[in-house]
Amino acid sequence: MWLRTSSREERGGPPLSRRRIVDEAVALLDAEGADRLTMRRLAERLGTGSTTLYWHVKTKDDVLDLALDAIFAAVPIPEDQEWRAGVTRLIGDWRATLLRHPWSAALLGRPMLGPNVLARSDFLYAALVGAGVTEPHLTAAAFGLSNFVIGSALMQATWLVNADAETRDAARDHMAQQSDRYPALAAHGPLTATDGWDESFERGLNWLLDGIEATVATG
Amino acid sequence: MWLRTSSREERGGPPLSRRRIVDEAVALLDAEGADRLTMRRLAERLGTGSTTLYWHVKTKDDVLDLALDAIFAAVPIPEDQEWRAGVTRLIGDWRATLLRHPWSAALLGRPMLGPNVLARSDFLYAALVGAGVTEPHLTAAAFGLSNFVIGSALMQATWLVNADAETRDAARDHMAQQSDRYPALAAHGPLTATDGWDESFERGLNWLLDGIEATVATG
DNA sequence: CGGTCACTCGAACAACGATCCGATGGAGGT
DNA sequence: ACCTCCATCGGATCGTTGTTCGAGTGACCG
Missing domain, CATH: 1.10.10.60 (Homeodomain-like)
Incomplete structure (x- = not known):
């Protein structure tokens, strides 16, 4: 015993x-x-x-689906805010969560239908509707914002995952070696640097929000 | 013999x-x-x-990296166009290529440093510089456009790949069954329909381009 | 003719996802 | 105290995967 x-x-x-x-x-x-x-x-x-x-x-894929949805429980659903502030917060927290779990980037290519994801998508739609956004701008706004976060996190997480100095240096060398072939890229694009990404993300998000806001003003 | x-x-x-x-x-x-x-x-x-x-x-991953870069050879690099028309074309063809090979969505989480991808990124940077976009807007513009295409294609390809009627219907039922929990989503979001995506993509892209264009006007 | 070099391939290994079938143990009835 | 049932667990195993090893094969050059 x-x-x-x-x-x-x-x-x-x-x-x-x-x-x-x-x-x-x-x-x-x-x-x-x-x-x-x-x-x-x-x-x-x-x-x-x-x-x-x-x-x-049932299968390993179920574990992955469940894990992917689970991390979004950490994204708070804003309340009692002006729509643009609320959306900005949701999208920002969404991105932060994706980056806190960089493996999630590799899983974004599967249907996200978990309760946490759906609840936050629902908030996004509700916030946009509350702001006065109407079709066909509504779908475009929701998709645009979602796609922007996902793409942004995916790109950045790609370099977070492969953060070993070897890969990074190899990439930089590879670029520097062919700087004559890609002049504009070599002059401006620190592709492997994740420094300005937060600021760039905010800028792009505001461009989208400005466009969305304009549609509600002009109809 | x-x-x-x-x-x-x-x-x-x-x-x-x-x-x-x-x-x-x-x-x-x-x-x-x-x-x-x-x-x-x-x-x-x-x-x-x-x-x-x-x-x-060397490894299977090499095959995947090479295959991912290979498909972008089909994306023509625009020439002799006004910058906004050129960028619009590049991004549109980029997205079309990703959707023509839906498996590419699952591979987007790896560093894209192949010659075809770099050449087209180089054009994007050059076009923006030529338009008068300067830092810090330049990086934000290039990243924003790239992230938007990638996210957009990723989301749509997710449903192209899982296009079997079973999964689709199950998703729709799953949503309809819980429409009280996600009211805004149920009222507006045909998540599994890929109908309006082309139009929504164009709208979002124009919002981004409008924002970028505004930075060159105001400095 | 001998030898080097680019190239090919069968056998084998370790690790993986998945499943069968049996063992275990506690709850609840009698 | 005993038995039964059923949720829960795991050893052994199957088929498949990416990859390595070493033995080949033929073409070409001296």
């Missing part, structure tokens, strides 16, 4: 649940990246066998 | 080369999608052994 191996202490704390699996998956993704997430490794961190996970979850 | 299996006719035509591998990889990706691309299957289509590919290419 005391030699039993399956006491709750020797396993990973509370009983296994979909919730615990997803939380641990996010932790593992944060720590080691998207390609290091394995059902076996995930199970090991949870103190269970790998096959046990399949009782709570 | 006549029993020899390695005559050129029994293998795949001309001798193997990096060029042929990449072309066939693009064809395979177009035909079956990103997850069906296997070194073995790719080799089979080329009429060679799977391990032979590793003589011309």
Whole structure:
């Protein structure tokens, strides 16, 4: 009896649940990246066998979908704000969350239909409608803002993930070596520098918001 | 001698080369999608052994990087146009190419440093500089436009790839079932419809271009 | 003719996602 | 106290993947 191996202490704390699996998956993704997430490794961190996970979850893709939606719980839904301030905050927090979990960039190519994502998309639509934006500008505004955040986070996360000095230096050398072939790029584009990205993001976001705001003024 | 299996006719035509591998990889990706691309299957289509590919290419990721860059050869670099028309064309063709090869969306999370991508980025920078856009607006403009195309194509390709009626209907049902939880979304957002995307894309692009144009007017 | 060089490929390895089938253990009934 | 049931777990295993190793093959050059 005391030699039993399956006491709750020797396993990973509370009983296994979909919730615990997803939380641990996010932790593992944060720590080691998207390609290091394995059902076996995930199970090991949870103190269970790998096959046990399949009782709570149908496939590995489900884990990824759930993990991707889970991180957006950290994006607060603004309340009682003027529409533009609220949208700016939502989009900014959205981007910050994507960048805090750079592995999420690689997963953006799958349908995002989780409750957290839907709730925040719903807020976005509601805020735009409340601002007086009407079709066909409404769809364009919602899509434009979403696409802008996603693209922005994807590009920046690409360089956050490959942040090893080797890749970075190789890229810089590669560019410098062919600076005659890409003159404008060599003169202005620090492609691997993530310094001005926050400011650039804000600028682009404001261009979009200005355009959206103009449609409600002129109809 | 006549029993020899390695005559050129029994293998795949001309001798193997990096060029042929990449072309066939693009064809395979177009035909079956990103997850069906296997070194073995790719080799089979080329009429060679799977391990032979590793003589011309270091890893599978190299094949993906090369294939991703290869498709942008189909994006013509505009010439002799007013800057806004040229940029609009470039971005539009860029998006069209991404959508013509929907598997590319899943690969956008990797550094794009191929010659085709760099040449077109160089044109974008040059066009903006020629228009009189200066820092810090220049970086923001280039990033904003790039991010917008990438995000837009990524979102739309997500639904092109999962275009099976099953997934689509399931998504629609899932939304309709919880329309009380997401009222604004249910009222306006046909998330799975790709109808108005072209128009929405153009609208968003023009908002960005308007904003960029304004910075050159006011300094 | 001998040798070098570019190129090819079968066998093999480790790791992966996924699944079968059996073991375990606690709750609840009798 | 015993049995039954069912949620929960895991060892063994299957098929597939990316990649390496070393042995080949033929063309070309001296």
